[in-house]
Amino acid sequence: MILSARSRAAAVLAVAALLGPVATQAAAQPAATPVTALAAPDIPVSSVKAHLTQLQSIATANGGNRAHGRPGYLASVNYLRAKLDAAGFTTSLQTFTASGATGYNLIADWPGGDPSQVLMAGAHLDSTTSGPGINDNGTGSAAVLETALAVSRAQLKPEKHLRFGWWGAEELGLLGSRAYVNSLSTAQRATFAGYLNFDMIGSPNPGYFVYDDDPAIEKTFKDYYAGLGVPTEPDRVGDGRSDHASFKNAGIPVGGLFTGAGERKTAAQAQKWGGASGQSFDRCYHSSCDTTANVNDTALDRNSDALAHAVWTLGAPTVR
Template structure:
């Protein structure tokens, strides 16, 4: 999650981009056909092992890159390569969208589960970069790891949803939502209207106090459009009371979709933006800054919502 709000206007002028794959956003993307599926009516339970393994990999990338995964660093490049290899190996149609901002190279990774109605897309996302000062394991390795765990769960369950499921891993969020804004502004005509919902996961791994999460919140945007309902249902089933109306000040990647008219919401493991944690945007935002319990809750809350919204 970034420090200040940036407007979508002018992003295209600030970004010089080259698609890694020629043609439309998804044309020519590498595809691996999954093994014949078994339909799953409910999501499998995601254990801590899956997201924590991904966070360990992200931390290793940061360690080899002066303790950072900021855009332009080898830590960020390794993160992008890891995302592409993991998702392609799971049978997702995966595209890397390269761009340059502020003279530094960055990239988005877009992954789509190749089943369901492509005219009705449920999209979820997290930013894959950190600030220069630290490895960004909670902000936002936690969101990345939770989505990767969900991608694996979808593949292993052989899910055949009514709607298409698409995940976005955004570069340069910390520079002002550059990656997500670039993606939205460069969608082909009519493609934005096909996105029924965008769910954002930025900082979902905060440590727990007395066995419970520091505080779970749902974005205020999801109150009126019904997108918060499956999250509320999940957290209620775990005996957790959430703040149902976190005012994010549009300080993350959902803003680009919201400004384009897409219904949005998101989840965060904080009560308010005044409680982002002692290691927020610092070198200590490492594996000690996240809780495996929070990662389990976040991963399964995402699964519950995606299964419900995608039908």
């Protein structure tokens, strides 16, 4: 029997009157607890800097650099891979050839997540031949590593499949990331929900630049910094100069962070961010003085936490 709307309403009121406040309270409760995003953990800057100390030691023991084709680069890869293997990641090395030498990309997959929705965070691991490359790009590499280790410590169960990557031969023209993207089939490229890039995120005279590519990724970073009360600017200088370009050119949504390279900080930027107006964001860019002394701890700390926030938010791990 189908009751009229008026009859149904009367029946509901009659039952409520019989059951009293219990029914009223039950009716007010939602059918299920809303799904909310898990908050990302704080990434201790001391842990990120400990990785930078190791990368500095590797460079010092191998001719002062960690460049493509040099022993310091492969030693850097092996250091990261050992950490990731111990943390439960599935790691693999992709090889390619550049300038007559073998290059290496390190890929680390966290078990679980939807394989048709891959969220990847990455950074180039190589330096130039002129120095140890601690800001460029030990900072990005170390922050991505420590975020991956935080995923393991949390035993995170995200909805998306999380992948992390460290690229070789970026300093020779994005060669490692390009080799990786070129190795993907059309179907594999279509599984990427996004790629997040972190190249130079601890510059000693830092700016706070957010890639203005994919709107959702950009908003995630900008909202995070707005919550800190730190203004940001779109990264227009770095567009196409780092590994996100390899993914962007393949139609994959990209985003990322950057604290500046050899360009000079303007007076307006110094007013809102502090630091020295008229001086380079990184005076040791591609130089021998790009050591562990060439890092701004506050910028590195903020960007490492922003990285983790993006992985947790965009990876959509949830709790009921």
